[in-house]
Amino acid sequence: MFDFDGLNEIWQTITRNKTRSFLTAFGVFWGIFLLVILSSTGNGFENGLMKQVEGVTPNTAFFYTSTTSEPYKGYQKGRSWTMQMSDLEAIREAFPCIQAISPESSLWSSEEKNVVYNSRGESFSVKGVMPEYNDIQKSKILKGRFINDTDIASCRKVCLLGKKVYETMFEKGEDPLGKMVRVNGIYFQVVGVVRSYTENVNINGTIDESVLLPFTTMQQVYGMGDKIYFFALVADDDTPISSFEDDLKLLIKERHDIAPTDETAIESFNLSEIFGAFKGMFLGIHILIWIVGLGTLMSGIIGVSNIMLVTVKERTREIGVRRALGAKPKNIISQVLSESLLLTVLAGLVGMCIGVGIMAIVAMITSSMPSSDTMFQDPNMGFGAAVTATVIIIVSGLLAGVLPAWRAIQIKAIDAIREE
Amino acid sequence: MIRLENINKTYFGAQPLHVLKGINLHVEEGEMVSIMGASGSGKSTLLNILGILDNYDTGDYYLNGKLVKDLSENEAADMRNRTIGFIFQSFNLIPFKTAMENVALPLYYQNVSRKKRNNLALEYLERFGLREWADHYPNELSGGQKQRVSMARALVTQPKIILADEPTGALDSKTSAEVMQILREVNQSGITMVIVTHEKGIALRTNKIIHLKDGVIENIEINNPDLIDFNTEIK
Numbered sequence: 001m002f003d004f005d006g007l008n009e010i011w012q013t014i015t016r017n018k019t020r021s022f023l024t025a026f027g028v029f030w031g032i033f034l035l036v037i038l039s040s041t042g043n044g045f046e047n048g049l050m051k052q053v054e055g056v057t058p059n060t061a062f063f064y065t066s067t068t069s070e071p072y073k074g075y076q077k078g079r080s081w082t083m084q085m086s087d088l089e090a091i092r093e094a095f096p097c098i099q100a101i102s103p104e105s106s107l108w109s110s111e112e113k114n115v116v117y118n119s120r121g122e123s124f125s126v127k128g129v130m131p132e133y134n135d136i137q138k139s140k141i142l143k144g145r146f147i148n149d150t151d152i153a154s155c156r157k158v159c160l161l162g163k164k165v166y167e168t169m170f171e172k173g174e175d176p177l178g179k180m181v182r183v184n185g186i187y188f189q190v191v192g193v194v195r196s197y198t199e200n201v202n203i204n205g206t207i208d209e210s211v212l213l214p215f216t217t218m219q220q221v222y223g224m225g226d227k228i229y230f231f232a233l234v235a236d237d238d239t240p241i242s243s244f245e246d247d248l249k250l251l252i253k254e255r256h257d258i259a260p261t262d263e264t265a266i267e268s269f270n271l272s273e274i275f276g277a278f279k280g281m282f283l284g285i286h287i288l289i290w291i292v293g294l295g296t297l298m299s300g301i302i303g304v305s306n307i308m309l310v311t312v313k314e315r316t317r318e319i320g321v322r323r324a325l326g327a328k329p330k331n332i333i334s335q336v337l338s339e340s341l342l343l344t345v346l347a348g349l350v351g352m353c354i355g356v357g358i359m360a361i362v363a364m365i366t367s368s369m370p371s372s373d374t375m376f377q378d379p380n381m382g383f384g385a386a387v388t389a390t391v392i393i394i395v396s397g398l399l400a401g402v403l404p405a406w407r408a409i410q411i412k413a414i415d416a417i418r419e420e
Numbered sequence: 421m422i423r424l425e426n427i428n429k430t431y432f433g434a435q436p437l438h439v440l441k442g443i444n445l446h447v448e449e450g451e452m453v454s455i456m457g458a459s460g461s462g463k464s465t466l467l468n469i470l471g472i473l474d475n476y477d478t479g480d481y482y483l484n485g486k487l488v489k490d491l492s493e494n495e496a497a498d499m500r501n502r503t504i505g506f507i508f509q510s511f512n513l514i515p516f517k518t519a520m521e522n523v524a525l526p527l528y529y530q531n532v533s534r535k536k537r538n539n540l541a542l543e544y545l546e547r548f549g550l551r552e553w554a555d556h557y558p559n560e561l562s563g564g565q566k567q568r569v570s571m572a573r574a575l576v577t578q579p580k581i582i583l584a585d586e587p588t589g590a591l592d593s594k595t596s597a598e599v600m601q602i603l604r605e606v607n608q609s610g611i612t613m614v615i616v617t618h619e620k621g622i623a624l625r626t627n628k629i630i631h632l633k634d635g636v637i638e639n640i641e642i643n644n645p646d647l648i649d650f651n652t653e654i655k
């Protein structure tokens with residue numbers, strides 16, 4: 001369809017009326033340009049948000065206990081209750097889709113400076129967790145290791161320091177591993193330093209400012225027995241937590257003689273719902289952007305088609321002469337289609353390049369800004385979208401030429417030859 | 421070369437107009453023929469049929485031994501491209517193409533490579549003394565030069581037959597004489613030629629004058645161009 005010897009032929013006709021060709025092409029240029037700018041900006045905000053929640057597994061939920069709100073099986077309402085490790089085992093057994101589950105216990109100290117090392121003291125929160133906790137709220141291990149099964153099994157007196165804790169308690173460059181740190185009056189050996197992936201999304205306080213202890217050790221040394229008030233879990237990606245959240249609560253309620261209809265005894269906080277809301281919002285934004293961009297592009301295409309129709313009409317005589325000299329219908333069709341294709345593709349690609357160029361500059365400026373928690377990150381259109389846009393340009397260039405091409409082959413040689 | 425048998429053509433406009441009423445005509449290979457007649461007598465209509473630019477209603481038209489009837493667009497285009505060369509009163513050069521590109525255009529539709537067709541075009545322009553005008557656009561050429569470019573374009577495909585509708589209609593008498601001189605030379609190289617004209621001076625420079633009147637051939641006049649003095653004014 002597209003012959004390269006004919007390229008010069010087509011180029012000649014396009015450049016013959018430069019102003020008109022430019023104005024025609026501008027609609028397409030603008031459509032694509034807008035599409036690139038808008039979708040890159042949309043992606044920038046999305047990437048910014050994603051950066052904030054990096055390291056958080058979306059399919060995560062947190063469960064916490066509270067006093068009962070209904071009387072049941074002879075118990076009064078307003079009863080305090082707690083869960084035990086056996087509850088978590090039962091949950092894991094009942095819901096195989098759970099990939100990781102960990103209790104989390106917290107210590108709120110009355111002491112002013114609860115963490116002490118080398119006569120330096122500071123206040124930090126203290127959490128008892130299981131090794132699997134790291135699969136739920138992912139943290140980066142900067143030094144040493146995370147809490148392991150042996151720590152849990154033998155209630156070792158070891159601890160992990162959050163990045164901030166390490167920086168406050170130790171000299172710069174000092175190796176903390178193996179050092180003894182006093183936490184709420186009891187000495188623990190440091191086995192690692194961790195940093196949270198993100199500073200903005202943290203449940204129950206940031207890891208950076210916490211001291212992590214093996215769950216069992218913490219329960220034992222601070223006399224908390226087997227009481228669990230709070231646990232977190234991650235399910236596999238194919239099973240949204242909302243699909244079994246209520247069943248899970250029913251199971252716990254049943255094990256603790258709590259009314260199945262009790263809404264407050266055990267409550268939960270589901271991250272995937274929040275993620276879902278964000279995803280839905282960005283999907284909406286993307287759809288809107290493509291509608292606006294494609295709409296503009298479409299009007300550009302209609303413009304091309306329109307101008308091509310006028311051009312064909314003006315060139316009746318020329319086309320007739322070509323037919324008389326031996327041009328076949330397919331020659332004429334290919335000429336008109338190639339013309340609209342070339343015009344559209346050129347305009348489209350220029351629009352895309354300029355759009356991508358501008359966004360690259362914007363990306364450079366935003367990334368050079370110091371604040372790490374910027375809500376705008378790496379604004380680009382994405383390779384897939386660029387390919388899609390290119391395909392759309394090409395297809396629409398051809399479509400724009402269809403009607404003019406059809407008109408052009410209606411022109412017979414005789415129409416041109418006939419004087420006046 | 422050309423054989424017309426009882427050709428009829430009616431234009432169906434506001435009211436039907438029977439333009440050609442049974443034309444019978446033979447033109448042998450290498451002949452140079454002119455068609456004369458009053459305005460509206462159907463000369464152009466006849467020539468357009470000969471050039472497969474227009475179709476006829478009834479009768480048979482044989483060109484180079486082949487029946488020209490109900491041809492597909494592609495067959496007609498091919499036949500026009502390879503066997504027929506056209507020369508028009510208003511030249512019909514493409515304004516945004518140079519003289520060379522205009523001459524090369526028919527070869528483009530034969531898929532001849534750019535280099536080859538430009539060389540051929542230059543060769544033909546040379547033949548008509550227009551070598552140095554090759555890169556000029558039609559609006560930079562005089563009427564005579566334009567007609568010579570269009571003759572080069574008609575000949576570049578080495579057609580069997582040249583059809584010319586009033587080739588000198590837009591030219592002054594001196595230029596007309598030059599153009600006719602070239603056409604005679606072309607004819608002497610063996611190419612059949614049919615020229616529509618209403619100028620006696622032109623017709624006298626052909627071997628056969630076909631007089632058309634009210635859609636029929638009135639008479640055919642045999643003529644010997646060598647008898648006329650070519651320095652005489654045409655108009």
Ligand SMILES: Nc1ncnc2c1ncn2[C@@H]1O[C@H](COP(=O)(O)OP(=O)(O)OP(=O)(O)O)[C@@H](O)[C@H]1O
Nearest residue numbers: 431432433437439458459460461462463464465466
């Ligand atoms: N497309 C058409 N539709 C209707 N009538 C037509 C058409 N083309 C030509 N005619 C009519 O047919 C008749 C013959 O036209 P034609 O062009 O063949 O005349 P001609 O002999 O070439 O005249 P001239 O010497 O003025 O060029 C004229 O009366 C003209 O009005």
Ligand SMILES: [Mg+2]
Nearest residue numbers: 463464465585
């Ligand atoms: Mg005429």
